[in-house]
Amino acid sequence: MRAARMYGRQDLRIENVPTLGSPPPGWVRLKVEAAGICGTDLEVYLNARRSKEPPLAEREPLTMGHESAGVVVEAGPGVDLPVGRRVAVEGHLFCGECFWCRRGDYALCVSLRSTGQGADGGLAEEMLAPARICLPYSDAITPEEAAVTEPTSVAVRAVRRSRLEPGSTVAVVGGGTIGLLVAQVARLRGAESVVVVEPVAERRALAERLGADRAVSPDDAEDALKDLTDGVGPDVVFEAGGRLAAVRSAVRWTRKGGRTVLVGVSGDTLDLNLMSFLLGEKELIASLSHTYDVDFPEAIGLLESGKVDVRPLITDRIGLEQVVTHGFDALHQEPAAHLKVIVLPNGQPA
Ligand SMILES: [Zn+2]
Ligand SMILES: [Zn+2]
Structure with missing residues (x-):
């Protein structure tokens, strides 16, 4: 079968790999119908390493892809998902037994691996995954939309x-x-006003189309946020870009007593003036990925009900053979021109 395998820095090869065997107990084999590429994947592609793991070149090549939707083609022993069932794959391989797993914080598992990051993922014609992280979805959404469940659950x-x-x-x-x-x-969870801060004009327009009250450029943000909050500042500021300057701004813009939530991934070191942080009694909260039993089902529900619309976020649909040229290289070379790139490893789903 064909798969997009990561060998090292900017060395992703679309190649033939042996057909996957039968799934072990509790696992399923999926035909991948759609798989997304995201900023984290691009980071891995460009730098060939993640903080916790040795450089990829020192390991076996890995099939990338952590935003996958597929159809069950074979179920291992003890699995009650029927063949033919469409599922979205949450992606975390966790032990289920450590301190954090017992608390339900699976992304903090001591032996966490993820599909596409430590384990073979969905940028392939087929993949293997534990059945418990394969969540069925209804005909209300397409496989492409189902592949965007992962970022939605983030x-x-x-x-x-x-x-x-x-x-x-x-x-x-x-x-x-x-x-x-x-x-x-x-907005769905009751925010009275939502302001998106974004340098690219087309994305600001899209943000307003998707329900933001206002979208402003970073240069205008400080004044706009003060205006909108009578000089107080927002109650909650989410940092979803992962750039150090943006994190500094997010903390600064958060009102005294408010909360800054880090969602973007960054390897940078933040220098924070502790006195001004203390005097503002602000909270800095990290939010890491998602859980298969709470966040992921909620995300599927939001997509199925149409309350969250991911269709305008899908800018590209490509085949597996185009993953490097029209996927990773496109995202790297023209970041402003692409949002979610969806790979259809088996062609357009029926
Ligand atoms: Zn992602
Ligand atoms: Zn664990």
């Missing part, structure tokens, strides 16, 4: 962790896929 978790209260004022820094999803979910 937004669901971030809004949950922000302890957003109805009537809150919210700013979202970064109008990429995650930022635009956070803005939608925050």
